[in-house]
Amino acid sequence: MVQKRKYAALFIGSALIVQGLTACSASNPNPNSTGTPVATGTAGDKAQTSTSGEKVTLRVMDWADSEKPFREKFIKDFEAKYPNIKIEYTLMSVDQFQNTITTAIKSGDAPDLYPIPGNMSLSMAVKGEWYQPLDPYIDDAFKNQFAEGAFVEGSTMLNGKIYSIPAMASVPSTLVFYNKQLFRDAGLDPENPPKTYTEFRQAAKKITEAGKGKAYGIIEGGKQIGRWKLAAMDWSALGGSGLNQQSPISLVTHDANYDGKEVLDVMNVFKGLKDDGSFHPKTMSISAPEARALFGEGQAGFILQGEWSIGVWKRDNPNLDFGVMAPPVPDAGQKGFLPRSSYSPWIGMSKTTKHPKEAALYLKEYFNKDYQSVLVKAGDRFSILKEVNESSSEIPQFKQYYDIAQKYSRLVPNPQIRNPELASVYGNYKDVQPGVGDILQGVVAGAIKEPNTALKQFSDIVDKSLDTAIAKAKSEGAKVDKNDFIFSNWSSDKNYSQQDYKSIQ
Incomplete structure (x- = not known):
C-alpha cells in the first residue's frame, strides 16, 4: 500500500500521479517499540463470523510492501475473529499491479478489494465498471472517523456515492533522506544538509568520491516511472512551475508547461548527478523498495522517498543514522511549494465481488484506530483517521518528515x-x-x-x-x-x- 498518507488524485497518463501510490507503499514498524496490530473495530464488535454461514475466501490485492509484516498480523487476527472468512492477500510492486489488475478485470477474475492504479482516474475506473459504491455497506459511524475531505465529490465520490477510501493523509513523497555517517565520511555537516541544486550536486559528488566504490551520492528505484515523474513535478513546483498531480496543466501558466525552465532545471540537476557518476550503478535496474534497502545498508547518501520508508529502516536497519531534508531548490531561490493533493482514491470494492458484506468487514477492521495507530507508530504512514497522527507518532524522523512537509507544501486545488x-x-x-x-x-x-x-x-x-x-x-x-x-x-x-x-x- 503506501504509508498512511500517501498517494494521490490520479490523472490518466503523465498529467497526474497518485500520491501516494506511485510511491513504494507503506513501511513496517519496529516490533520492539510499536506493539502488534489487533484487528478490532466497529464491525467486529457486532459479529464474530462471516455475515453468511458459509466459508468465504476474500481476495485482496495491492502494492503495500512496507506494510507487509503488519498486514500479515492483521490478516491473522481478522481470520481468528471471523473464522468463516479466509483472506487471500496478494502483494505486488506498483508496476506489476497496474498490469495484473487490468488483465484480471478483463478476464473476469478481479479480486474482491483492490486499489485504483496510478495511471487511472476514479471516473474512468467507475465508467469501466471496476468498482461498486460502498454506501450500502458502510454507516455514518464508520465514515465519521475519517478526516475532513476524505470523501469528496470528484475525488473519492462520484454522483454522490463513495467508491473508494484513501490510503493515508496527503503528504508529498519527494522529500530527501540522507545518510549522516556518509556525510561525516565526506567531510559534510550532517546537521546542515544542502539547500540548493548546486549544493545538492556537490554533496552527492563528495559522498561518491569518499565512498570509493562502496557508497554513492544518490540511489533511486530507476525502474519505476512514477518515482521519476513525481520528482520532476514536485521539485519543479518548488521552482514555481505550478505543476501538480491533480491537473494536466499548470496553475501558473494554465497550460502544460513541462518544457518550462523549472522542469528543465530539475532535469539538469539529475543530468549533472549522472554526469558526475553520483548515481549508484544499480539505480536503473531496481525498484523503489530495492533502492530503499540499499540505502538502508549505507550504500548511498541520498534517496527520494516517502515517510513510509522510515519504519522499514527502523526495523531492518536499526543502526542507520539518517536525517530528513526538504528537496533542494533552484540556486535563485524557492519560487513555490510542493503541491499537496486533496485525498486521493485508493482501495475500492470490485463490481463483480460475490462477497460485498465480507469485503466491507475487512475495510471496517482495516480502517480502525487500533490498526491504523500501529502503522503510524511504526513510521509507515500518516493516517487518514482523525487524531491518530497526533496520538501515535513516536519516531523522531517521522515527526521531522511531517514538519518539513507542512512547511514546504501547500494544498492545491482539485x-x-x-x-x-x-x-x-x-x-x-x-x-x-x-x-x-x-x-x-x-x-x-x-x-x-x-x-x-x-x-x-x-x-x-x-x-x-x-x-x-x-x-x-x-x-x-x-x-x-x-x-x-x-x-x-x-x-x-x-x-x-x-x-x-x-x-x-
Whole structure:
C-alpha cells in the first residue's frame, strides 16, 4: 500500500500521479517499540463470523510492501475473529499491479478489494465498471472517523456515492533522506544538509568520491516511472512551475508547461548527478523498495522517498543514522511549494465481488484506530483517521518528515472538486507517452542527452489531449470548460480551502 498518507488524485497518463501510490507503499514498524496490530473495530464488535454461514475466501490485492509484516498480523487476527472468512492477500510492486489488475478485470477474475492504479482516474475506473459504491455497506459511524475531505465529490465520490477510501493523509513523497555517517565520511555537516541544486550536486559528488566504490551520492528505484515523474513535478513546483498531480496543466501558466525552465532545471540537476557518476550503478535496474534497502545498508547518501520508508529502516536497519531534508531548490531561490493533493482514491470494492458484506468487514477492521495507530507508530504512514497522527507518532524522523512537509507544501486545488462533471473529461483523456517521468528516466539512463525537445513534444500533446477530452465530454452532455482548470484565486503560498472553491468565479 503506501504509508498512511500517501498517494494521490490520479490523472490518466503523465498529467497526474497518485500520491501516494506511485510511491513504494507503506513501511513496517519496529516490533520492539510499536506493539502488534489487533484487528478490532466497529464491525467486529457486532459479529464474530462471516455475515453468511458459509466459508468465504476474500481476495485482496495491492502494492503495500512496507506494510507487509503488519498486514500479515492483521490478516491473522481478522481470520481468528471471523473464522468463516479466509483472506487471500496478494502483494505486488506498483508496476506489476497496474498490469495484473487490468488483465484480471478483463478476464473476469478481479479480486474482491483492490486499489485504483496510478495511471487511472476514479471516473474512468467507475465508467469501466471496476468498482461498486460502498454506501450500502458502510454507516455514518464508520465514515465519521475519517478526516475532513476524505470523501469528496470528484475525488473519492462520484454522483454522490463513495467508491473508494484513501490510503493515508496527503503528504508529498519527494522529500530527501540522507545518510549522516556518509556525510561525516565526506567531510559534510550532517546537521546542515544542502539547500540548493548546486549544493545538492556537490554533496552527492563528495559522498561518491569518499565512498570509493562502496557508497554513492544518490540511489533511486530507476525502474519505476512514477518515482521519476513525481520528482520532476514536485521539485519543479518548488521552482514555481505550478505543476501538480491533480491537473494536466499548470496553475501558473494554465497550460502544460513541462518544457518550462523549472522542469528543465530539475532535469539538469539529475543530468549533472549522472554526469558526475553520483548515481549508484544499480539505480536503473531496481525498484523503489530495492533502492530503499540499499540505502538502508549505507550504500548511498541520498534517496527520494516517502515517510513510509522510515519504519522499514527502523526495523531492518536499526543502526542507520539518517536525517530528513526538504528537496533542494533552484540556486535563485524557492519560487513555490510542493503541491499537496486533496485525498486521493485508493482501495475500492470490485463490481463483480460475490462477497460485498465480507469485503466491507475487512475495510471496517482495516480502517480502525487500533490498526491504523500501529502503522503510524511504526513510521509507515500518516493516517487518514482523525487524531491518530497526533496520538501515535513516536519516531523522531517521522515527526521531522511531517514538519518539513507542512512547511514546504501547500494544498492545491482539485478541478474535479470544483466541477464534478470533469469526471467525463478525465475519463476521455488519452494517455500521453513518453511522459515526463519517462523523459527524466531517459536522462538519468543517458538515453536522452537534451530533454528540451522531448518535453516540448510532451507538453504540446498534453494540451491537445486535454482539449480533445473536453470536446468529447461536451459532446456527451457534460457541462465543462477549459476554465474549470484555471483557479484565479489560487496563491502558491496558501492552502486552497473549501471556502476558496465556493468563492471562485
